[in-house]
Amino acid sequence: AGLATLADARDDGATADGHRIALLANIGTAEDAERLTDAAVEGVGLFRTEVLFLGAATAPTEDDQARVYARALAALGDRKVVLRTLDAGADKPLAFVTRAREENPALGVRGFRLVRHAEPLIRTQLAAIARAAKETGGRPWVMAPMVATVEEARQFAAMAREAGIGTVGVMVEVPAAALCAKDILAEVDFVSLGTNDLAQYTMATDRLVGSLVDLLDAWQPAVLDLVAATAAAGVATGKPVGVCGESASDPVMALLLTGLGITSLSMSPSAVPAVRLALSHHDLATCQAIGEAARDAPTAGAARAAALALVDPQV
Ligand code: PEP
Ligand code: MG
Numbered sequence: 050a051g052l053a054t055l056a057d058a059r060d061d062g063a064t065a066d067g068h069r070i071a072l073l074a075n076i077g078t079a080e081d082a083e084r085l086t087d088a089a090v091e092g093v094g095l096f097r098t099e100v101l102f103l104g105a106a107t108a109p110t111e112d113d114q115a116r117v118y119a120r121a122l123a124a125l126g127d128r129k130v131v132l133r134t135l136d137a138g139a140d141k142p143l144a145f146v147t148r149a150r151e152e153n154p155a156l157g158v159r160g161f162r163l164v165r166h167a168e169p170l171i172r173t174q175l176a177a178i179a180r181a182a183k184e185t186g187g188r189p190w191v192m193a194p195m196v197a198t199v200e201e202a203r204q205f206a207a208m209a210r211e212a213g214i215g216t217v218g219v220m221v222e223v224p225a226a227a228l229c230a231k232d233i234l235a236e237v238d239f240v241s242l243g244t245n246d247l248a249q250y251t252m253a254t255d256r257l258v259g260s261l262v263d264l265l266d267a268w269q270p271a272v273l274d275l276v277a278a279t280a281a282a283g284v285a286t287g288k289p290v291g292v293c294g295e296s297a298s299d300p301v302m303a304l305l306l307t308g309l310g311i312t313s314l315s316m317s318p319s320a321v322p323a324v325r326l327a328l329s330h331h332d333l334a335t336c337q338a339i340g341e342a343a344r345d346a347p348t349a350g351a352a353r354a355a356a357l358a359l360v361d362p363q364v
Contacts, residue, residue: 062314064329064333065328068336071091071092071094071313072091073090073313074316075318077100078100078101082096082120084318085125091129092130093125093128095241096132098114098118099136103141103143106145108146111173111177112177115177116181118189121181122181125187131293131315132189132190132192133220135194136160138157138158138159138160139155141159155250159194159195160220161193161194162201179212182214189214194220196221196226199233201219218237218238219241221241221242223246228275230278230283230290231286233282240279240283240291241291242311244294244297247276248272252269263349273352277309277344280311283310290311292313297324298320300326300364301353304335304360305356307328308336308337308339330363339359339360
């Protein structure tokens with residue numbers, strides 16, 4: 050009863066029939082964490098820590114990082130926090146990690162692939178997170194970006210556990226990872242779908258090219274299939290599968306994702322109220338029907354229309 054009261058006080062996300070789905074925030078700084086006073090936000094599903102590194106001429110020290118992470122963890126108290134390790138490269142170049150210019154940076158050394166030539170950078174970050182956890186009594190989850198293989202997931206999990214972090218996951222934002230989700234989940238405690246990059250890599254469409262935005266759409270059948278495959282791997286293994294890409298902030302997509310078995314949705318904090326409202330107006334069976342109808346559709350437009358046809362017009 051105590052827990053239920055606490056949950057009610059936080060106004061957790063749930064369908065009309067009480068199926069819970071955590072509604073979390075995407076943040077980039079400790080200040081962002083301190084601004085999350087809205088009771089509707091149950092925690093942080095994606096802390097983009099690279100924001101800390103982007104302007105720096107040299108790598109931030111373990112001390113510098115620990116201070117920032119501790120501030121964020123302290124602000125969030127016992128709420129859930131998922132910190133993503135450095136996602137550098139491609140659209141997020143780092144001044145102090147010198148690399149020869151790459152012909153195709155989005156397909157190059159980005160995200161966790163940095164471990165190949167800058168492993169100490171990632172180890173230092175994990176040590177800083179572990180230290181911040183100890184200092185604050187927080188229990189952060191960590192995840193690595195841009196993982197494509199089971200070996201990478203295994204390597205990251207070993208590094209994070211050696212650093213003393215208890216809950217370890219990886220992002221699923223490359224089609225290969227979505228297709229191997231079950232085997233990846235055997236190595237880690239959870240995964241989180243990054244639908245921005247998953248759409249980019251599935252549709253072979255640069256996410257920075259505005260004129261191709263129709264291709265860069267999480268409603269594209271191929272993207273929906275990969276999301277569904279990842280969600281199914283989570284259901285089969287009993288491990289959490291979240292979504293932290295932009296698509297989680299689309300209330301109709303949020304219903305669909307809930308129907309597929311996704312366990313948390315992380316988005317910009319301002320999007321949370323509309324998603325929570327949509328969920329509260331639909332039961333789980335309707336969310337599942339939305340998922341099935343959308344996945345039967347042959348185009349992104351038809352998928353969206355099929356989903357919308359099942360949505361309560363009041364929402
Ligand atoms: C994503 O790719 O969907 C994601 C959440 O990560 P980012 O947008 O930071 O690449
Ligand atoms: Mg990404």
